[in-house]
Amino acid sequence: MTLRMGVLGCADIARRRLLPALAAAPDVSLVAVASRDAATAEATARPYGCRAVTGYAELLAMDGIDAVYVPLPNALHAPWTEAALRSGRHVLAEKPLTCAHTDTARLLDLARERSLVLMENMMFVHHRQHEAVRAAVADGAIGELRAVHAAFTIPERPDGDVRHRPELGGGALLDVGVYPLRAALHVLGTDLRVVGAHLGSGPGRTVDTAGAALLTTPGQVTAQLTFGMAHAYRSVYELWGSHGRLTVERAFTPPADARPVVRLETAGAVRELPAGGPHDQVAATVAAFARAVREGGVPGGETAAVLRQAALLEEIRAAAGAEPGRPDPVAGPDAG
Template identity: 65%
Template structure:
């Protein structure tokens, strides 16, 4: 199998810390080049990972030894560079959110389809095996009929200069870690979710939202209560309640590769702790991207639904005067 040759647009922390090491180790991918607007920075990072340095993003897109690009840039820059990559004939794996506007997200997905290219949003947790195990338990009726879903993802404060505190770069908790509870609700409850209400609040001295919450509802009445925040204690959990029990998953969204997941299943007969094997969601995501390119398949529906819900949450919060 010929590996997928990947170029990286930018030297973001997530690229260096998680994605580039996995690209280098996974047989299905080959880390070919990394670009930076600063040539010296590109050379430094390329030297660390044994790939080619490129000065400037356009120069990387013009290379004929690259099949696909990974875009770890700030959210506000995604649309421009994802479009440029697609028009250059490259498959794209872009950090979440793909864009901050549903219409723009749709445009890019249509462009990718028209050109026969794979465009995938880098929401990694959905590729972790623990969530497939949860889906099987739900399908087997382990907790009966679904009644409610709750998810929380909050993280501690970041350095003041972090891009997630800069509104012009698409900062704020909704676009950063709010994506996770929203995508989890979609993952388990499916299409048709509607935003009933939402709040977005900025912390002291911040120009972006650092705390948020939303209430969603499915067409058949299952509720989803979501919360997310920057400048909070770390919490990464979801809970699904049914007519006969409750299922809880901790370390749900960003588990390290050596983490041993434990599902907590509570029913009238008692509590069962279901231990699963460790899984690396970074490698699993890259493998899924490479497979989609190899097989010529791509699923953008959940990405578009997620974009709609994030925008509806933002609009609902604005209407309520909290956002």
């Protein structure tokens, strides 16, 4: 079965990563791309020979589309994911799935009620290097797991970037903080709670531009998370055990041709663990989505992680003394 896909929005992540992957996937057909601007839609669709559509609602009114990808600004994920589900389409939505735990829970329920697939586009979890890490931990390579340290930081974006706009769901926590948080969930499971957190804003910014959080499991395994979007680039997580440490470099956004590096340190010795060759996590994500549609659903553990992630994001904001709030769904000039 070929999955016929439409795309709601022409964001940078769509143009650079997902559109090429959708077009290249053997069991996916890229049918249409929508933008609020006709010229943007045309320029984005042209390289793929697919239809350019002006307006997101217009794409959802089309026949011949089984599923949609939603790469809009964070605040627009919930309304357009809901519209897509109510139109009978499966949905692959950019992370975070929504800006509020209640919205995430409601949309996951809606998808289940309508027998539709709703999947968050958290691509790094589909890279096979993380399975190598899980296997090493299970085999006792570092002894008993004691702590997870994870960090994702990126250089500052221009002033007009959607990440700096609170009404569009901007801020470091939702943009880059979700990655180390999901890494902790991936390794430790969903039984995590927030012990403390801090969110800070750079000069002249109205969103958080940096933050940190401390979480723990009932067994007192801690997770220390660092994130920011006015920093030198860093993408890593480490697992500290009773007699060793595993480090995963370029953990969250490795290029498709990069060789995975998983480093094991024990008793003064350092060696690399086999983690397979280069792996395209974008293509793997598209394949996982198509497979979920064919097989009738996203694996339950992944859905549980998305739901718990949404709750923990709100707990981090609360622990940092930030208002939980919810951005107004206003489409800005960069909404695609």
